[in-house]
Amino acid sequence: MSDLYARHRAVAPDWLALYYEDPIEITHGEGRHVWDASGRRYLDFFGGILTTMTAHALPEVTKAVSEQAGRIIHSSTLYLNRPMVELAERIAQLSGIPDARVFFTTSGTEANDTALLLATTYRRSNTVLAMRNSYHGRSFSAIGITGNRGWSPTSLSPLQTLYVHGGVRTRGPFAHLSDAEFTAACVEDLRDLLGHTRPPAALIAEPVQGVGGFTSPPDGLYAAFRDVLKEHGILWIADEVQTGWGRTGDHFWGWQAHGRSGPPDIVTFAKGIGNGMSVGGVVARAEIMNCLDANSISTFGGTQITMAAGLANLTYLLEHDLQGNARRVGGLLIERLRSVAAQLPGVREVRGRGLMIGVELARPGTDEADPQAAAAVLEAARDGGLLIGKGGGHNTSALRIAPPLSLTVAEAEEGAAILEHALRGAC
Ligand code: PLP
Numbered sequence: 001m002s003d004l005y006a007r008h009r010a011v012a013p014d015w016l017a018l019y020y021e022d023p024i025e026i027t028h029g030e031g032r033h034v035w036d037a038s039g040r041r042y043l044d045f046f047g048g049i050l051t052t053m054t055a056h057a058l059p060e061v062t063k064a065v066s067e068q069a070g071r072i073i074h075s076s077t078l079y080l081n082r083p084m085v086e087l088a089e090r091i092a093q094l095s096g097i098p099d100a101r102v103f104f105t106t107s108g109t110e111a112n113d114t115a116l117l118l119a120t121t122y123r124r125s126n127t128v129l130a131m132r133n134s135y136h137g138r139s140f141s142a143i144g145i146t147g148n149r150g151w152s153p154t155s156l157s158p159l160q161t162l163y164v165h166g167g168v169r170t171r172g173p174f175a176h177l178s179d180a181e182f183t184a185a186c187v188e189d190l191r192d193l194l195g196h197t198r199p200p201a202a203l204i205a206e207p208v209q210g211v212g213g214f215t216s217p218p219d220g221l222y223a224a225f226r227d228v229l230k231e232h233g234i235l236w237i238a239d240e241v242q243t244g245w246g247r248t249g250d251h252f253w254g255w256q257a258h259g260r261s262g263p264p265d266i267v268t269f270a271k272g273i274g275n276g277m278s279v280g281g282v283v284a285r286a287e288i289m290n291c292l293d294a295n296s297i298s299t300f301g302g303t304q305i306t307m308a309a310g311l312a313n314l315t316y317l318l319e320h321d322l323q324g325n326a327r328r329v330g331g332l333l334i335e336r337l338r339s340v341a342a343q344l345p346g347v348r349e350v351r352g353r354g355l356m357i358g359v360e361l362a363r364p365g366t367d368e369a370d371p372q373a374a375a376a377v378l379e380a381a382r383d384g385g386l387l388i389g390k391g392g393g394h395n396t397s398a399l400r401i402a403p404p405l406s407l408t409v410a411e412a413e414e415g416a417a418i419l420e421h422a423l424r425g426a427c
Contacts, residue, residue: 207254246323249354346427
C-alpha cells in the first residue's frame, strides 16, 4: 500500500475518478452483507450496483470461478469454450426470441452499443427512439441517446435521437391520467412523432427505468408501442440490464409485463448475470445478428472465467427460484415501506415490483423533487448499516432498493427498520 493511499484512505484518493466524495472501502461480503475496511458490517440493499444478483461470495459461484481459474482463465474468444456455449444456449432459450443468437460483451454499455449497431445497420437508419428519463450506458453512442440529463455529460451524439413519453409517471404532462389514458396518450405521442420524422431504426427502452429511479409505465405500454412500431418496421430493443433474471419478481424479463405482442427483436443484458463478474450481452433474431458485413469480436466477452461464473450463477438462481423469492420478499418489503410512507409527508410514493423498489421523495406538501432529502436518507441509512442507491432524472430524488434476490424476510425487515429510521429523520 502506497503512503499516498494510506493518507487518503478516509476520503477518495485524488488520482481516481469516483462517484462519491467519501466512499467507504469494501473489503469482503457474504450473503446479503458486506464489510468495510474498519470492520463495519452493512446490509447491501443495492446488491453491489444490481450486480450481486444471487448473493455475495456464493459458494457455488466461487467454486466454479476458482476451478475454472485453475484450468484456464481466458483464451481467444475467436474459439469455442464450453461455459460460453452452455451459457449462450441457456440465455437463447430463456430469451423467448425465436431463432435467437447470443453475443457476449463485458458490460451493459457495450451490449447496448452492439444493439444500436445491429439495429441501425439492419434498418439502414441512424435515427433511434429512446424514452425520456432513460439511461443506457456511458459509451459515446449510449450517452448520446440517454434521456436523462443528469447522466448525459455531452450533447453530441453519433445518432439522431427522438424521445418518447412513457417511462415515468410520477411527474410530467400525463401523470394525472389513469393507466389506460396514460397508455393511449403515449401511443398518440409516438404516432405523432413518427409522422414528423424519417423512419427510425429502433426504439430502445428499459422496461423499468433503472437510474431513472425505478419508474415503470403501466403494464402493456410497450405492447401497445409494439403494434405501432411493427406498422413502420421499427425494431424494439429491450434494455434488460437492470430488469432481467427475475428481479421484478412477476416476470423473468421486464419486457414480459408488456408481452402481448411477443418478445422484443433485441434484448440486452449485463449486471447481475455474472454475480459481479463482467458479463454482458445481446440476444437477437439470427437475421438481425447476422446483418453486419464485417466480423467483430469482443476480446473479453465470453471468456472462460466470466462464463463459468455466469453459468453457476444462473443455475443457482433457477434451481432456488430466486424470482419467486423476489416476488414474495419484495412484496412484503413494498407493503412495509408503504405503511411507513403513509405517515411521512416527504415520501411521495413507494413503487416497483419484486426486488426493484423506488421510494420517491418530495418537499412536504408539494410535488417538488427533494434531492437533498434523498442524499440525507442515503447517508443516514449508511450510518445505520444499510447500503441503498439513489436515482431519478436530473433531480435525484428517488431512493433505489435492489438487494440480492436471495434476500430473506428477516433481512428485509432489518433493512426496512433502518430505512424507516433514516426516512423519519429526513422527511
Ligand atoms: N443499461 C441500463 C438500464 C443500466 O442501468 C446501465 C448501468 O447502470 C447500463 C445500461 C450500462 O451498463 P454498464 O454500467 O455495465 O456499462
